Each structure stands twice: as structure tokens, then as C-alpha cells.
Amino acid sequence: MNFKKAGLDSCPLTLGSTDQSEGSILRSRWFPFFNFAHAQFIFKMAAVQGGMVDAKDELDIKSEPPSDGFGNSNANDGRLLSSSPGAGTGGTATGNNKPAPGPPEEQQTLLAVLQFLKKSKLAESAEILRREAGLPEDALDPKGTDASGSGPGLAAGSGQVDGVDASSLLSRVTVSSSAAAQAPKKAAAGEDQPDVSVVLSAYSQQGDPSLYDAYYSGLKRFIESVLDCHRAELSQLFYPLFVHMYLELVYNNNESVAKAFFEKFSGDQECYYEQDLRILSSLTKKEHMKGNETLLDFRTSKFVLRISRDSYQLLKRHLQERQNNQIWNIIQEHLYIDIFDGMPRSKSQIDAMSGSLAGEARREANKAKVFYGLLKEPEIELPLDDEDEEAENEEGKPKKKKPKKDSMGSKSKKQDPNAPLQTRIPLPELKDSDKLDKIMYMKESTKRIRLGSDNLPSICFYTFLNAYQGLTAVDVTDDSSLIAGGFADSTVRVWSVTPKKLRKVKSAADLNLIDKESDDVLERIMDEKTASELKILYGHSGPVYGISFSPDRNYLLSSSEDGTIRLWSLQTFTCLVGYKGHNYPVWDTQFSPYGYYFVSGGHDRVARLWATDHYQPLRIFAGHLADITCTRFHPNSNYVATGSSDRTIRLWDVLNGNCVRIFTGHKGPIHALAFSPNGKFLASGATDGRVLLWDIGHGLMVGELKGHTDTIYSLRFSRDGEILASGSMDNTVRLWDAMKAFDDLETDDFTAATGHIHLQDNSQELLLGTYMTKSTPVLHLHFTRRNLLLAAGAYNP
């Protein structure tokens, strides 16, 4: 599908016109784009949904006239389209349909979209699109069909945004995706989006089904007989081969053979693929394949293996000798073998990195430069007296100074070479209240306790009582004054944990009576009658899965099963905006550390970057193969990390929407992410109960912390990054020595560019403490500014 490209390419289109215009014109010019984005989104939805209907339809287009159900579903889409805000105002924006698509490729893409719309009988939408794109009435001639072929090439070309030095992020609105980063891969696969018919038809040519068993066991025998050093590497082949062979059997209606094949060999697969195998096992009919997301993921993305040259040669020779074309075909078509020169990896090295839905990350996927350094803090006149400052310095001296310290507020002027430009993405200006808060923060941080292995933090546990298993998300403000809980009954509750009660702003009528000149006007606008410790926010219509306070404590974000993200005001305790876009459950959302932006991710497998004052996303990060389960902002706000059910973590560049890192190694859906305060490292926790540590700059796994026995739902670094705290479903909070974990590593030779790390099993040494709660799963962790650890969870009798 080329709609994504359509969206991508529409951006220079708007870009060109926005440069000289602003204000209302600018706004109106976006609409075409948003329209594209929206359309693209909806089409993606159709595919993602796995919906038995849509996916099938795409298949059917080629062969037969649409059935009734087909027409209905598209009518639905059509309605959505036309009711989208962009389309609604599209009429007013017709004036600017002059910026006709310049490059012919773009035009072709548009034609392809148009064609699809026509085909789908979305005449109205097609008409709108045609008008907006300024295409001639008769644009839809047969030559549009080959547009799809040129699609992939476009994606690669969209990297140009990188170089553009526009003044504001908003003017560079781009629907971005991983497409650029992954262009080669996807191109090889044929299409960016699963074009089901193409994908599945790859299975049609095949050999004798009864021989599959022999093929597979032949390969198995061969691999088992090779030298030890190659065996581990070649064993990686088992799983993808097994899956593809099984699917081929199923596709060709050899149900019983497939079943026998599955039963015979599923036991050989690594245990961390068990989940996928379970899904696979339920899939026994060709018809099932059409709507199955996991399967489509497997089909559309090539499974990536890293194999040393020697092992690969060995394999190749074997397959050629045996004339084992079946397997060779699969390897050629569905696997991507990343060959490297050097020593074959050991079993443990391979196990550390494998486990994701689509194999390991390719090496080049992690080569992009990441500016992981922190932004320079703005200079703020510190009303500190000198003693205080000295005290701080003295405190800082005995320990090794971390680069973090510099940016933390001391006077260092040096720019971190790894930091992004201050203006790389536009950040909101500091308000007076923010400055006050910064000052508070600095004051507090002087009183911060230095943590370490011999100086563990105290943990204060906030237990939600009588929550009856309904607590689904928790967040705490940075200054630890407010705590919010999202509940399965769709409510969001905000507590004040300081003596200061929560108050609403007075009503408009009452506000008029206030003397606006008075000094304590901020105090006066608050309605004392509404003071209470708890405020309940009603608005969602499904369980609230993600919740996040804005850094200035004025807003609260919540994401829910109902597909919306809501922005709440903590002044009036009302809902300000409902951000619609995800249409499917939104699993997580988080504010940027500088406010204004926020990121969300959900079941639709895309993460979105939003700005609070725009009701459409600024960026769409697409590339994950399964639900996005958690989203985190990098401390410098230039990057976003997303964890997913496909068992990978991706790091996205906010500027251009590219995927700059793919981390594989988890064996289960990732439910917790945390950046270290210095921005260099990322910690991730998953349902497999392990915490993995990643070096962002080098794109490497640098540590594994084993100990939890159940899903890890929260991770947090202490304010200085010395301690990593993890909270889990197994009712424990564990503290890990992050300093040691990262220090040990710096002695390692990172220049070994192969990226084959050898992890030592030192979890026990790094574990500083385990604290059992009383049947209370730990859902959230938070270090206060003085390094007191707050934990929260619902008592679960």
C-alpha cells in the first residue's frame, strides 16, 4: 500500500507553501495533509485490524467483484473519511490546491491512492482527494497501476527532511515512519504494508508436501552434525524455517500434514517462541491466515538472522549438495541473513539477542547517530546563597563526577558533544512558574541523598486500597506532590499527597469579581469550597491504561481502551481535549520532559507524537509488528522509545520520525522502559521478568538483570542514575546497582563493531535489595527529587 508514502510525500508539498505563509493560511494549508494522514491512517487500520473483513477484501479486489459485506465495510471507511475534521474543512481549503504535486513520483502515488479509492467505491473521497491534489479528472488511467511498484523507492527519498532546517517543528509536519530506515528491507519484501494476496501467494509454488518432513529433518540432522561452533548459529534457522514451512503447508491445504509437521517439530523450537507457536498452532486453515496479524507480520517482514560467514558457507554448501531447493527458497525469500566476518557466536550470545518476533535487528539498523546527551539547562538566576552552592559542590566531589552533574544546574558551559542542538526540536519557552519550579528543583537537589550500593534509598509505598483489581495505571508528579491512578472503571483519580488540598478554579462569574491586580490573585482564583484530597475525572469509556502528568503539573494525560487520549486540566479538573486517532486501545502515553509534546502508543501498532495544542498527531512512528505497550521520552525530548508486544524496543527520532534503534533480546512483551538520567542508557522490563540494559549510543545490550519472577511493570533510575529500581507483578521492588552495571561495561571494548556482547551473569551481584510487598503488585516507581523512592500499587487480597 502506498498511502503512507502519500502521506510522507505530501509534506514537502505543504512545506513549500508554509515557508512564506503563516497564521491562518498556514493552518488551512495543513488540511490537505491531515486529510492524507487520516486516510493513510484509516487504511493502515484496515490492514492492522486484521479484521476478517478488510484484509480479505484486499485479497478479493483482484479476482471478484466486491460482495455486500465488502461494500459495507468500505462505506464505513468512507464515512469516517468524510467526517474527519480535515475533510470537513476541506471545502474552505480548496483555494490552495495550486501546490500540485511536483515530482512525477508523487503524482503517481496519489494516483495509486485515487485508484484504490475508486476501486473501493469511495467515490466521494476520491473526488475530494482528486480535487485537493489537483489531479486532472482523467488522471486515473491504467498507468496508475504501476505506481505501486515505484512506491518503495519513495520512502527512501523521504529522508530529505533531515536536512531541512526549518524554524519550527510544526512547519515540518511529517508523517514519518520507519519506512525510511527500513526501506531496503521493506522494499525487498515487496511492499511496506501487508498486501495480503502478494504475501500469501508466495507460498503457492511448492514441492511435495510429504517431503517437508524429510527436508526439515534432513536439515536438522545436518545442523546437529556440524561442529559445535557452527551449530548454535545454524540452529537459529530452525524456528523461521519451521514457521514458514508450516505456513506453506497450511496455505496449500495440507492440513493433516501440517499438523503432523507441527507436532513433530514444534518441540524443537526455543522456549521463548512458545507464545508465537501457540498462535501458530491454532492456525490450521488457509482461511485463518487472512486475518491473522502475527502471521502477516511474519510474512511481511523478513526474519533477520545473524550468521558468521563460515557458518553460512557451510549451510549453503550443504543445501546445494542436497539439492534442497525448498529450504533454499525459503531462506532466499523469507529470511534475511546478516552475514558477518569473524568468530561464530556462542549459544548464549545468540540467545541473548534473539526472541523477537522478526529475529534480531540488522546491524545497520542501529548505526544511525543518536544524540543521547542532555540539553543544556537554561541559566536561571539562582537565589541560592553561597554556602548552599558550596555544599553542593563538596557533596559532588568525592564521587566520580558524572556528565549529568554538569547539566544539572552547575555552571558548566561546555556543550555535551553527544547532545542534540538546543534547537533541534522546538521546545516551549519557560514560563515564570516553570522557572520557580526549576529553582525549587535545584534547591531540593542539593538536599538529595547520594545513593549507592551501601546507601540504599528508603521506599515509601502508596497502597491503593479497595481498588478491587481496578487499578491499571499510576503516575506521580515530578515534585511528588500529586499521585494519579487510572482505573478499569474508566475513571482517573488524582490525589494530593501533601497537606495542600486540590482546589478548582472558581467559576467564570466568580472570577469576574476578583481584583485582578492583587498580589495573591493566583490564590484568589481558587475555590476554597472545592478543596479535597481526591478529585475524580470522568470522561473515558474504557479502562484507563496510561496516565502522565505534565512537568508543570497543570495537565494530566490519560489514555484508554476507548481509543482516545484525554488531556485534563488540573486547575479546573475538567477534560480539555480528547485526542482521537488511535481508534484502538491506547496502552500508554507520556508527556515530554519539557511538556507540550506527548507520545502515545497502542494496539494499532503505531506510536504517535502529539502536541497538546494540535488535535492531530505530528508524527506517526510505524514499524512495530505488534501492539505498542509502552512509550517513553528521552530526557532530551529528541527521541522516543517504544516497547512492543513484538518483543522489540525501538527508538525514534522525534525530528524526522525515523527509527534509529531496534533492540531485540526480550522474550516477552515489554511493559516498562526507563532512560537513565544522563540519557545514555535505556532499561527495559518485560513479561519474561528480566530487565535488560541498553547502551543507546552504541546500540548494544549491555546488561541483563534477572531476579523477578513475573512481569515488570515499572522501572526507574534514581535521580543521579546510581540505582535502578524495578517493580513487578511478583509483588517485589528490587534495587539494582546501575553504577556498577554500567561501569563494568566501560572497560569493555566497544569498538568491536560486531555488536556481539558477552553478558556476564552477575545479576546477583548487582541486586542490592528485594522488598516484598503484601500481595500488592508494584505498578509504578518514582524517585523524589531527594531520592526517596515512591512505589505504588493496588492491594490485591
Next chain:
Amino acid sequence: MAEERRQKQCSVVLPTESMKAMAESVGVGQLQEDSCVALSEEVSYRIKEIAQDALKFMHHGKRRKLTTSDIDNALKLKNVEPLYGFQSQEFIPFRFASGGGRELHFYEEKEVDLSDIINTPLPRVPLDVSLKAHWLSIEGVQPSIPENPPPASKEQQKTESTEPLKVVKPGQEEKGTIQGKGQSTTTPDGKGKEKGLIRLKPRSTHELSVEQQLYYKEITEACVGSCEAKRAEALQSIATDPGLYQMLPRFSTFISEGVRVNVVQNNLALLIYLMRMVKALMDNPTLYLEKYLHELIPAVVTCIVSKQLCLRPDVDNHWALRDFAARLMAQSCKTFSTTTNNIQSRVTKTLTKSLFDDKTQWTTRYGCIAGLAELGADVIKTLILPRLTVEGARIKAVMEGPVVSNIDKIGAEHVQTLLLKHCASVIAKIRPQPDNVEQYRAEYGYLGPMLCSHVVKARTQATLQAQQVNRTTLTITQPRPTLSVSQSGLTGSGGPRTPSIIKVPSSLTLMSPRPGTPSQPSPPATKYIVMGTSAGAASTQQVITLSSSQSASPVTSTVPSATSTLQPLVKLESGGTPGLTASRPLQKYIVVSLPSSASSSLEPKSSVLPTSISSASLDGGIKLERSESPGVSTQSPH
């Protein structure tokens, strides 16, 4: 293992019968077999798909249990209308039915009269969500407060005491010593770090925090003090508080020393108090006493067999203490006896030795028999039954011989009652019918005739029980009282658990046949008296005592009423003085089922237990008592 499981998973498909049943339920009859197969595969696949999606919602809901709402949400994802009306926090009770070669599981949908629902008073509004803070850890050390789990779990204590080398005690890892920090006692790192090859069991240092010392002082004072209410509170604290692990050695020493002193001083009251402490310690679900049995068992055994436990043996009821201690003994044997420590055999040996000794006094003799009898039917069979003749002769000598002393006589009487009580049920099980008085006399001597009547009674009761077991045994499982957590916190201290009291012992009813009214504030237990009267000759009342405390399981005791008459009883339980929380009202359910036969009218109802000192009603009295008395889950002999 995982592989085997996986292989099983792959081929689970709904049976075609289900398809047929479902088809019929929507009005499609006569579905082809082929269509059924195709359908069932498709349906199975879809169900699995939905289940997998539902799992996502469970994970994001931060739960371990899949709920119906997860399924609903998963259906929504697929654009399918959710199943309304299945909202249930707990499991959905599926019913099973078979017939006509079909087996069905169905969900019972009762017709509900709306007016009923409207007219029922509204249930109490559930408590609102609230937030409560506590210290999970203070500078790396987890404080032992009720909000935190016990520092050492029971399993850990168990492995520690049974396999001392495997576990390094919490807080005694290398870390503690290397750092030389003062946190050596309570670092709750749980897992011992196993480093180095030689692992010596580190020296334990027992330091109690100031709070713990205060607590210890308060508790011990309250336990042996004069204020009963305070004692009840203290005992409850011992029985429920999760943080006592550190203080366990102190308590056991306190008890053992206390018994040693008070036995000498013949202070019965204090001995009872100490035994109640033992009981409370044993009841504490977070403690594992194995390591302290060397102190506790001698103390308990002393209370069973000591020659004299009170100042006036003829008046004071030290028998009850012996019974109680015997039960404690049996309980600890049951819990802690292993092949390595052989507690049970060692105790048995001790008791038998003094039982076989001719010079043993009646008091000790009583204790020995009680102690042995509590250990179970096998022990009675092998150790007591052979002695019946000898003991009978001895009793006869006292009862019918010249009056030696009142004390001896009372002792002999007690021993006799005890023997009859325990032996009858055992004999009834092992001896074939019919019960012939002469045979009994020949076999068991003096006690024979009495035994015979007891056995007969036991048998009738047993048969009755067997008949009724399916019909009238009513298992009332009251859901655990949900503590209003916001008030009581996580402590459980609000739970109205008052330790049971043994003030009124069973044997007393022999002398003064009044129904046992506890002289102490009785536990605010919910009592269900369910009386099922069958058409048979005798009736059985079942007294189900549901104590609302957390640990006690419902104790069901069957009270046989007079041998040959129907005796529908209504027992009105007067609500004991409410325990600590006055808010919990005593719930009473009195279910009286009267027989349909005319025979019921023959006997007028009596509102209390029969006052005659017939052995039958005595039994009843005992049962009632025992159902209240602590710990031992009394199952009446039948």
C-alpha cells in the same frame, strides 16, 4: 516438559457435539457432521484468537486473572458485539447436565422477579478507593510492620529449620559483615547469596528493636495479666501479627520458663494462659515453630502429665488444661513430626512409659491417656485398648473399694470418662457387630459394659450420619470476612478474632449439667445450627460453628440426641459479647427441619439440651463444648 504441554495445546478443538447443541439452541436442527467439523475448527480458532487478545487486556490491566471484561474488550477489538450480562468478578458457575447421551455445560440463568430485587434493601456501598502510605523500606531495611509481609516467609523458616545449611539467614550475608553496618539483623534480602564453597552457619545475633522490645513486654504482661480483655487482644496479636518472627525465640523461652515456675507453684491459671500463648503462636500463619519445639514441647507435656497442676486438685479443673495441652501436643505432632525428629514417637514413648507405670497417679494417668488419645485412632488402638482391662481393674479398685481419698476417686472417674469417650468410637470401627455386653466384659473387664453401650451409640450415630450425609449436611462456606481494609489497614487486627477459651471444660458438664455458657467473652463466631431430622429413629443435630476468624475452618460437629427419640432442638445462641470490633453483629442462622413423620409430635420440643445426665446428652454437651474449644477440628465420633 514445556514441549509436551505445547504439543497438547495445538490440537484442542471443540467437540462437534457442542456445535450441534449450539445449532439447536438457535433453531438449526440436523446439522451435517461435516459442517459440524468445519464449524468447530473455525470456532475453536476464533475462540483462541479472542483468548489471546483478551490476554493482552489482562496484562495491561495489571492482573493475573482473566476476567469477562477482558473477553469483552477483545471482542470489541474484532468489531464484535461484546457479550452483555456476563460481568462477574468471580468465576461463573457452570452447571452440568447429561441425558440422552449428551453432556452439557450450561450457565444457569434464573428467572428473577424484579420486585424482589427492587424490594431487597440496597447492599452496603463498597468502600471507595483510598490511598495509604507506609514504609516498605527504610534505608534498605524493611521494617516489620503489619503493612509489610513477614520478613521470613513460613516456607523459608521451614527450610531454615529443616535444612539449616541451605539458607543463609536474612541479614547475615557477607554484605552485612563486609560493610560492618549495623543493619545485620534485618536486611531483608531474602535470598542468601551463595558465594564461596564453605558455608558455615553464621552466628545469629538477636537484637530486637526498641519497638519490638516494648511489644514483647506489653504482650507478655497482657498474656499473664489479670485483664481478660487485654489478654484476648494480646493473644490475637500473637496469632495474627506477621512480624513476630524475630521475637519467636523470646516467646518460646518465656513460655518454657513460665511453665517451669508455675508448675512448681501450682498456678493453674497461669499455666492455662501460657498454653493459650502456645496455641496462639501455633495459629499464627506466618510462624514456623519447628526450631523452638525443644522448649515448647516439654512445657506442653508438663501441662499434660504433671502430677499436680493446681493447689486444690479436688476442686480446680486442671483436667481441662490437660485436655487442652494434649490437643496442642497432638497438633504439633501433626504439624512438625518428621522422620528426623520423630516427635510423635518420642512423645508417645514418654506417655506410654508413665501410663504403664503402676505407681503413676490418676492425674498423670489422665494426662497420658488424653495425650495419647488425641494422637488419633491408631494410637488408641495399639496403645490404649490393650490397657483397658488393666485400667478398668484399677478404676474398679478405687470406685468400689474402700474410700481412699476423694481426690483419687475424682481422678478415677475422669479417667473412666476419658477412656469411654475415646475408646468407644475406635472400638465401633474395628469390632464387628453385634455388641454383646458379656463379650465386652470378658474382653475389657470392668469397663466392658459401659463401653458396650457407648459403642452401640456410636454405631447408630455413624449409620445415621452415613444416611444423612448427603441430605442434611449443609456446608456453609461463608466468604472470608472481608476486612474493611481502609480502616484496619493491612493488619487484620480488625478481624474479630478472639482466641477461644477453655474455661468451661467438657468434664464439668458431667457434674453440673448446664449448657456450656462461656464465662469469657466468647468469640463472635457465627453459629449455624442446622438440625436435620430424618425419618429414622434418632436425630442428629449439626452444629456448625463458623468462626469468622481467618484461620479457623468451619467446625462441624454432630450432636447425637437421645438414642431413640426424635428431638428437634432449637438452640438459641446468645450473642457473645462482641469482640474488639463492636460493629460486627453476630449472625445467627437457625435452621430447623422437622421431620414429616408424625413422630415429631411425640416429643415436645425442649429448648435446651436435655438436662438429664444421660451419657447421651453428656456427649452432646461435650461436643458443643469442643466445637468451641480451640483448634482441634472436632469431628464427633461416629
